[in-house]
Amino acid sequence: MTKVLILHSARLVRAALAALLSSEESFEVTSAGWPTAARRAECLRPDVTVVDLDCPGASAALSDGGRAARAVLDPATRLLVLAASGTPGTVRRAFQTHALGFVDKDGSPGRLIHAVRKVAAGERFIDASLASAFLQSEPVPLSPRELSVLARTAEGDSVAEIARALHLASGTVRNYMAAVTRKTGARNRIDAIRISRRAGWV
Known part of the structure; x- marks a missing residue:
């Protein structure tokens, strides 16, 4: 079976x-x-x-x-x-x-x-x-950790919740999201989520 x-x-x-x-x-x-x-x-x-x-x-x-x-x-x-x-x-x-x-x-x-x-x-x-x-498909420009932070952000988790879940400092989470925004060419966090969802990365 x-x-x-x-x-x-x-x-x-x-x-x-x-x-x-x-x-x-x-x-x-x-x-x-x-x-x-x-x-x-x-x-x-x-x-x-x-x-x-x-x-x-x-x-x-x-x-x-x-x-x-x-x-x-x-x-x-x-x-x-x-x-x-x-x-x-x-x-x-x-x-x-x-x-x-x-x-x-x-x-x-x-x-x-x-x-x-x-x-x-x-x-x-x-x-x-x-x-x-x-x-x-094109290679995903984000690191595994950046994808983790982005995926949880897309689910609506706060910085504090993401920090607890991933065992990171809140400042580190913000740094990762800033890197995500830069690498995706987004205007802000919401735009980064939109771009990443359209590309199928999260």
């Missing part, structure tokens, strides 16, 4: 994906939102974790090196990422997670089932459309 964990912020999408994968008798499927991702991953110890990096909270959870990132990116669990070929920045970010599988969200349901099987067997699966999008 292959244990599959689906992480998605939208309950309806989680339920639909779970229903699809549960149609396979060899899959034991569990789903969760990002706030409970770490606890579910630690309890279930899934063979395959399916994630959508476009979900609110996903970037912040996976980029800060915290409990959720450690649980979801555990080397013992094979990661399968859902991505859209129309957002090259998101596709590049997906490749940076060192996932084993990459499925185009515009693909067929059967393709996802096939991908989970392949990834569970330790084989790489990459939709051709996503590989093409990756080749077209």
Whole structure:
């Protein structure tokens, strides 16, 4: 039996994906939102974790090196990422997670089932459309720490909240955001979030 964990912020999408994968008798499927991702991953110890990096909270959870990132990116669990070929920045970010599988969200349901099987067997699966999008994408100009700060800022966290979550001084958080604003060519923090979301970096 292959244990599959689906992480998605939208309950309806989680339920639909779970229903699809549960149609396979060899899959034991569990789903969760990002706030409970770490606890579910630690309890279930899934063979395959399916994630959508476009979900609110996903970037912040996976980029800060915290409990959720450690649980979801555990080397013992094979990661399968859902991505859209129309957002090259998101596709590049997906490749940076060192996932084993990459499925185009515009693909067929059967393709996802096939991908989970392949990834569970330790084989790489990459939709051709996503590989093409990756080749077209530009490198992300921000460091991992800058992305962590930006992702949490985009989620609405205050400087103090980000500092506590990332174990940084408040002044350091402000310095990171200033660097983000400069590197993205933004006018201010809000503009930096807009530019980064459009590029698919957060």
